[in-house]
Amino acid sequence: MSDTVTMEVLRYRPEEETEPTYESFEVPVQPEWMILDGLNHIKDQLDGSLSYRWACRMGVCGSCGMLVNGRPVLTCATYMESLLPGPIRVEPLRGFPVIRDLVGDITDFMGKLAAVKPYIVREEEKPVEEGEYLQTPEELAEYKQYSMCINCMLCYSACPIYRIEPDFIGPAAIALAQRYNLDSRDEGAQERMDVLSQHAGIWGCTLVGECSEVCPKDVDPAGAIQRYKVSATVDFFKSVLMPWRKE
Amino acid sequence: MNPDYRPYHPKWFRRRVPIFWWLRQAAYVKFISRELTCLLVAYVAILLLVFVAAVDRGEASYLALVGWLSQPMVVAFHVAVLLGTLFHTVTWLNLAPMALVVKVGGRRVPARAILLGHYFAWVACTIAVAWALVGP
Numbered sequence A: 001m002s003d004t005v006t007m008e009v010l011r012y013r014p015e016e017e018t019e020p021t022y023e024s025f026e027v028p029v030q031p032e033w034m035i036l037d038g039l040n041h042i043k044d045q046l047d048g049s050l051s052y053r054w055a056c057r058m059g060v061c062g063s064c065g066m067l068v069n070g071r072p073v074l075t076c077a078t079y080m081e082s083l084l085p086g087p088i089r090v091e092p093l094r095g096f097p098v099i100r101d102l103v104g105d106i107t108d109f110m111g112k113l114a115a116v117k118p119y120i121v122r123e124e125e126k127p128v129e130e131g132e133y134l135q136t137p138e139e140l141a142e143y144k145q146y147s148m149c150i151n152c153m154l155c156y157s158a159c160p161i162y163r164i165e166p167d168f169i170g171p172a173a174i175a176l177a178q179r180y181n182l183d184s185r186d187e188g189a190q191e192r193m194d195v196l197s198q199h200a201g202i203w204g205c206t207l208v209g210e211c212s213e214v215c216p217k218d219v220d221p222a223g224a225i226q227r228y229k230v231s232a233t234v235d236f237f238k239s240v241l242m243p244w245r246k247e
Numbered sequence B: 001m002n003p004d005y006r007p008y009h010p011k012w013f014r015r016r017v018p019i020f021w022w023l024r025q026a027a028y029v030k031f032i033s034r035e036l037t038c039l040l041v042a043y044v045a046i047l048l049l050v051f052v053a054a055v056d057r058g059e060a061s062y063l064a065l066v067g068w069l070s071q072p073m074v075v076a077f078h079v080a081v082l083l084g085t086l087f088h089t090v091t092w093l094n095l096a097p098m099a100l101v102v103k104v105g106g107r108r109v110p111a112r113a114i115l116l117g118h119y120f121a122w123v124a125c126t127i128a129v130a131w132a133l134v135g136p
Ligand code: SF4
Pocket: A148, A149, A150, A151, A152, A153, A154, A155, A156, A171, A172, A175, A211, A214, A215, A216, A217, A218, A219, A220, A221
């Protein structure tokens, strides 16, 4: 095994250059090192100006997503050793404008997330004295998978539709909408449907399926979108066949 | 000025999507092939209608159609069409369990069972159409 590996990191310094360029660094390979450890080594020892995001380094904050050898991954959960002998190419996530080096702008995603109301919507809150909204383990199991999302945006980066049609609301936002729709305490499915039944909503998806492949939390956003399509279609036919039926 | 700069945030860099983006990854190639082969499915449906119409118009037009279909080039083309539609059908059916969540007695039917159901329905339809065309 070689003692060092070349990391080719995409640099973009807007005050100096108009185009991103690759910069190579020789990084020691240590057992148990993740890609993120390699980047931290560069920042600590070789070039302190390298910019990238990370926080938890244990796969829960969702901020360290980058393209490694062309694939969207959590850099804190990808072993360097698994990519030897290298070179290892690190780029910012696809689909987001690059602010600097490996840092992308995520304003668009944050807006889309808010649009699907990712919180419990009640027509009427029950008074506090009546206690909590209880739920059985079966009711929890209904949506648990979708609640595992850490908003890392790897699925957006894997989605060609999002890159071609930036209006597409995207995998994680739809999976999160489903997470609340399937929650027995929630009553906001109709409000979310108004947002998601549009062309830029669920129908923008042509089922490439890569979002589910890259998701580090097995949320299966592609499955969530297809399930949503099925229920939207059923709703549509119900409203045509039984117009008197409200909801 | 660099055309990839985003208006109002002139210093943000937007990477352009290359036209052949789908050639960069095997999964994307498979996706595009699945989508494009749907045209072949439409073609086969039209061919079936033409076939029925020819039968309806009488023996002469039926024989003319069969004659055209038996030319070596036409046969070769239809073998390719068959492979394309098979690819489409298999890749499409394999996606079914993702969309369908069926519950029986409070438990989710496993993906494998949903898949088998679809394949079974496919075989049954194929036999029914073949029976209608060839006769019992
Ligand atoms: S669905 Fe998966 S890939 Fe997408 S943001 Fe959530 S955790 Fe990340």
